[in-house]
Amino acid sequence: MTTPPPGQYPPGQPYGVPLGPGGQGYPQPVYGQPVFQPVMLPHMQHMQPPPQPPEEKPPGGGAETIRRVLITAAILGLVVVIVGVVIMVNNPDEYAASTRETVKLAAPQNGLAPSVGPGGAGQPLTQAVATAPPPVPKIPAAPAMQPSTxxxxxxxxxxxxxxxxxxxxxxxxxxxxxxxxxxxxxxxxxxxxxxxxxxxxxxxxxxxxxxxxxxxxxxxxxxxxxxxxxxxxxxxxxxxxxxxxxxxxxxxxxxxxxxxxxxxxxxxxxxxxxxxxxxxxxxxxxxxxxxxxxxxxxxxxxx
The missing domain is CATH 2.40.260.10 (Sortase)
Incomplete structure (x- = not known):
């Protein structure tokens, strides 16, 4: 940014930047509860558990149950996909992919706006980049007059x-x-x-x-x-x-x-x-x- 000749115009008036609050520490991690393994006593090592009756399997076997679960999951997944497609079709602007231009405009230049804003109610005031020109209205300028206090x-x-x-x-x-x-x-x-x-x-x-x-x-x-x-x-x-x-x-x-x-x-x-x-x-x-x-x-x- 160029500055005017010395003595013609004054510089800005910096007053310093206030210090932000200091950082705060983080708590120590909380460890999980220890897991204890059972120990078999020596006089119990030769003891055999009583025989268990054979487990009865439900009719139809496990293969039939797995097949039914897979079919149900597939149907639910298809329903979810159809609902999602309907929502996207009805709201094209919300789900449209961002263009390169949109991404570029969304990224500020060092946090500064590309130009001076218009101001007004509901419009946050921002600082423009150093190279931005002074904003002018679209109304034609009137001819300048002679100096007068x-x-x-x-x-x-x-x-x-x-x-x-x-x-x-x-x-x-x-x-x-x-x-x-x-x-x-x-x-x-x-x-x-x-x-x-x-x-x-x-x-x-x-x-x-x-x-x-x-x-x-x-x-x-x-x-x-x-x-x-x-x-x-x-x-x-x-x-x-x-x-x-x-x-x-x-x-x-x-x-x-x-x-x-x-x-x-x-x-x-x-x-x-x-x-x-x-x-x-x-x-x-x-x-x-x-x-x-x-x-x-x-x-x-x-x-």
């Missing part, structure tokens, strides 16, 4: 209506996040394009604070086709359409997919997700929304 982010589906402040890089080279004390604030990375300008504009928001949910607590509910609006300083509104959403491990953050070159005006919304690591005080994953600008309009002036 973003001032407010509105996402009707999840009830977001929040002001935007610019953020830079911290001492470690990672993007700064908005102050945790303000739950309804979005940070725009000023080292990248503005929303509506050609390229990927990146915005961040908290999932929650120490006392309540925050601006991007429902970001994972977005899905393909949802609308996002960014109000700009020049009085225009950039309208973005979601192309897909993924949940990525911070240790393998998709830097190139998020910050890489884009000809159209695009938007990336990032927050935390996955499991919360109590040792580090951070979530182990990032939820990333990919959107493309598909329209513009003028903001309504206040009367």
């Amino acid at each position: 973003p001032k407010r982010l509105v996402i009707p589906k999840i009830g977001v209506n929040a002001p935007i402040n610019s953020v830079g890089l911290d001492r470690s080279g990672a993007i700064q996040t908005p102050p945790i004390s303000n739950h309804n604030l979005v940070g725009w990375y000023r080292g990248g394009p503005t929303a509506g300008e050609a390229g990927p504009a990146v915005m961040l928001g908290h999932k929650d604070t120490t006392s309540r949910s925050a601006v991007f607590s429902r970001l994972h509910e977005l899905s393909y086709g949802d609308k996002i609006e960014v109000y700009r300083l020049d009085g225009t509104v950039a309208i973005f359409t979601v192309g897909g959403i993924e949940q990525a491990d911070k240790q393998t953050f998709p830097t190139n997919r998020v910050y890489g070159h884009a000809d159209n005006a695009e938007l990336r919304l990032i927050t935390c997700g996955g499991t919360y690591n109590h040792m580090t005080g951070h979530y182990i994953d990032n939820v990333i929304v990919y959107a493309t600008m598909t329209g513009t309009r003028l903001a309504k002036s206040k009367s």
